[in-house]
Amino acid sequence: MPTKGTRSINLGKLTWLDIQDPEPRLLHKIAQEHGFHELDIEDCLSDNQRSKIDEYDDYLFIILHIAYYDKRKQRVISEEIDIFIKNNMLITVHWGSIKPLTDLFDKAKSSAALRKEIMSHGSGFLLYEVIDHLYSSAFPMLDTIERNLTSLERDVFSLNQKRDMLKDILNLKKNIIGFRRIIAPQRSVIAQIEHKNKKFLPHTLEIYFDDVVDKIEKIWSTLENLKELVESLQDTNESIISHTTNNVIKILTVFSVVMLPLTFLTGLYGMNVSLPAAESNSVFMVIVVIMVVTVASMLGFFRYKRWI
Incomplete structure (x- = not known):
């Protein structure tokens, strides 16, 4: 019987096991059943592990991070996903609910058509679908940041603007820098996955993971542009403040x-x-x-x- 926070989907021989808020006893049991290294289990039970990919004879252990905007704290934070992949098995481990991952799992659970689409080509293709879905969720966040930046730019140049813009600009700049800090390590990890040659990661999947690499690079280049824009906006705002002060x-x-x-x-x-x-x-x-x-x-x- 699955424990609380543990769900699974099966299609043929392939199983996707999703574990939320893992219990040590459960992970150690899974490690014994599938031959996972104890150090990987320790990484799953620890917070804030660095993004990486560890290769073993019959499985890969991957740690990824995605960006998430916490509305209560009004800042971008990192969410960690630990992934075990082997032939006919994909295990995702995470603390708390990760919306893009949960959405994909729920849709695959309820839709036979989607389940067949993402799980009928083996665990490697399922890994691609999971990673692609995780990082596709970054684009709405980028759109929101761009809209906020455009709004701030309009306010900064507004002659009737009486509000102090510095706090808003610095908060947006902090979120962009935090977003970049999260995405930067993912670039090398995803690039490594693209060139792994395993039974469950055949060469035919390279074109799919290359698409994910392109997506990551697009996110990175967009963040670079946003960083330059917000820094220019900060300089402009400081110049306007200085000019106003000089006039006074x-x-x-x-x-x-x-x-x-x-x-x-x-x-x-x-x-x-x-x-x-x-x-x-x-x-x-x-x-x-x-x-x-x-x-x-x-x-x-x-x-x-x-x-x-």
Whole structure:
């Protein structure tokens, strides 16, 4: 009887066993039945193993990672899938539900046509279908990132935008960098699978795995472009902030310079000493006129110099 979190699909001699949240006792039992190395079982029970492919006489052990966007944390995280493949057997091991893998398994379980399509050509072709489905799920995420980047770009260049864009830009940049960090090791692992020559991985499958390699490279090149775009957007945003700050400082400087002669005049006639015309009834209006003329002259001069 399958244990909780363990499901299987059979077609002819081929079995696909999917294990979610594996129990050590179950994995050790499977290892004894199929001759899997104990180190591979330890890798399955450990978190955050590096992507790799280990080759044995009658099976391959593969560790892959895919990117997943955690809406609660608002960041891209890595999900690990451990795969054992041998003749007539494919075993996928993972912690938690991995949506693209679960979707494919559920559809194959419920649809005889799909089950026949992906499982009637041996475990090697089933491996191709699983990997292809896993990394096809990256493209909707890339589309979302591109839309967010376009929206940020529009906001950055909007003259009426009052929101501080730096936090949003840095968050998007962090997700792109995290996405790249996840995808980078997968490129070499998938390329190695393409050239493995096993009974369950015949040369006829090379063209299929070559398609997956192309898909991985397309994801990588898209991430490279997105990284360059978000860095350019960050530089542009910083330039706009710097330009705005300089304008504010310039205006404040103009006000300070304009106020200097006014402060001098008011301070001069505010002293408790006898000054020329200080007792005249018209001295106030004269000082006001002088101040207005001074301000107008200075502003006119600044305007002529295009400082304001």
